[in-house]
Amino acid sequence: MNILVAGGTGYIGSHICVELIEAGHDVVVIDDFSNSRPEVLDSIEKITGTRVKFYEFNILDEEKTENVFKENQLDAVIHCAAFKAVGESVAKPIEYYENNLMTTLIMAKMMKKYQVNSIVFSSSATVYGDPKVVPLTEDCPLGETTNPYGTSKAMMERVLTDVQFANPNMSVTLLRYFNPIGAHESGLIGENPKGIPNNLMPYIMKVATGELPCLGIFGDDYDTPDGTGVRDYIHVVDLAKGHVLAIEKYQEPGVHICNLGTGRGYSVLEIVHAFEKVNHVKVNYEIKERRPGDIATCYADPTRAKEQLGWVAEKTLEDMVRDSWNFLQKKKCFYYGARQASTDLQRRMFGQEIEQKYKIKIQDFQYDTFFNRIRSGDGSKLV
Numbered sequence: 001m002n003i004l005v006a007g008g009t010g011y012i013g014s015h016i017c018v019e020l021i022e023a024g025h026d027v028v029v030i031d032d033f034s035n036s037r038p039e040v041l042d043s044i045e046k047i048t049g050t051r052v053k054f055y056e057f058n059i060l061d062e063e064k065t066e067n068v069f070k071e072n073q074l075d076a077v078i079h080c081a082a083f084k085a086v087g088e089s090v091a092k093p094i095e096y097y098e099n100n101l102m103t104t105l106i107m108a109k110m111m112k113k114y115q116v117n118s119i120v121f122s123s124s125a126t127v128y129g130d131p132k133v134v135p136l137t138e139d140c141p142l143g144e145t146t147n148p149y150g151t152s153k154a155m156m157e158r159v160l161t162d163v164q165f166a167n168p169n170m171s172v173t174l175l176r177y178f179n180p181i182g183a184h185e186s187g188l189i190g191e192n193p194k195g196i197p198n199n200l201m202p203y204i205m206k207v208a209t210g211e212l213p214c215l216g217i218f219g220d221d222y223d224t225p226d227g228t229g230v231r232d233y234i235h236v237v238d239l240a241k242g243h244v245l246a247i248e249k250y251q252e253p254g255v256h257i258c259n260l261g262t263g264r265g266y267s268v269l270e271i272v273h274a275f276e277k278v279n280h281v282k283v284n285y286e287i288k289e290r291r292p293g294d295i296a297t298c299y300a301d302p303t304r305a306k307e308q309l310g311w312v313a314e315k316t317l318e319d320m321v322r323d324s325w326n327f328l329q330k331k332k333c334f335y336y337g338a339r340q341a342s343t344d345l346q347r348r349m350f351g352q353e354i355e356q357k358y359k360i361k362i363q364d365f366q367y368d369t370f371f372n373r374i375r376s377g378d379g380s381k382l383v
């Protein structure tokens with residue numbers, strides 16, 4: 001099939017592109033790089049040997065979005081283009097509702113106009129709100145969402161459900177992600193958000209590399225085994241494979257709703273300790289106040305995905321934390337390496353590696369600056 005991946009250079013979108021290509025599909029991508037980088041296209045090509053057809057713009061530009069539907073015989077859409085940070089959404093509701101809702105409305109409008117009758121929508125476990133019972137099945141009530149991010153996802157599910165009701169030949173699939181972490185085993189694609197991360201794993205990674213000094217754990221007084229928040233962390237490659245099965249198997253007209261989670265919850269402290277143990281690094285942390293919009297516990301009952309898609313999450317927590325770190329080591333080894341280079345010989349060897357990798361010359365006087373800024377936790381760009 002020829003599949004449009006909206007948000008296809010993002011963390012989740014790029015992994016979906018890789019799995020689609022490897023499953024034999026053609027891929028068209030729209031992205032505005034608001035939370036990704038152009039080099040992701042090169043990485044997808046390095047992994048798959050295929051250069052995706054790419055359009056750079058924000059889907060809010062309706063004319064350009066329509067042009068993509070005109071220029072390509074699309075069979076289906078996977079819509080991942082959305083802002084996705086719970087904490088940030090509490091502070092920026094207007095941006096979240098405008099971007100997340102309007103892009104979905106424009107996408108639905110173009111699908112109807114150009115008779116593209118299949119969409120897989122990147123939804124989220126946050127639509128369940130603060131669950132009364134766990135694990136969560138797809139029939140659990142869509143509780144009172146606790147943040148604009150989750151509310152925008154619930155509203156988009158409603159929009160697409162109503163669109164499907166008015167267009168009975170459409171297949172609308174709502175995939176409710178839990179907490180995607182990890183990276184492709186090549187280390188070429190992974191979670192690399194711009195600026196200070198909102199989500200747990202990218203924040204842990206920046207602390208481990210020295211770019212940020214300390215992880216703040218938002219509350220240790222929840223009703224959970226160790227007091228910190230419990231979530232269902234799922235390897236992003238497992239999540240991406242779930243999309244391939246969903247786009248291939250949910251072709252029947254109708255609304256298909258599916259949780260993509262492992263069915264196992266881990267606490268923040270369990271994630272931190274697993275990351276330290278598997279990667280032999282230290283993650284400095286301190287307990288802070290709870291984050292507005294957060295809930296105590298959320299994890300999936302993934303029975304339906306297994307029964308209807310034949311999908312089960314295969315990767316372990318160790319795979320997730322190892323692959324996350326491997327991605328960063330490939331991408332940002334100079335931060336990590338610089339912190340570890342203590343002897344002059346190590347610094348020299350490490351410096352040469354950087355000079356070769358980035359085609360730069362680190363003058364002698366720069367060495368102290370270079371290494372001291374890393375050690376001081378100043379993560380600003382050094383090369």
Ligand code: WQD
Nearest residue numbers: 084085086124177178179198199200203216217218229294
């Ligand atoms: C996880 C836990 C925090 C950062 C995510 C995505 C959202 C959606 C649902 C896909 C919580 C704690 C975090 C930090 C911390 N996924 N934390 N310090 O809020 O569960 O939502 O899953 O659609 O897109 O954002 O994920 O990683 O922000 O938080 O203590 O610096 O880690 O309190 O318990 P969340 P998260």
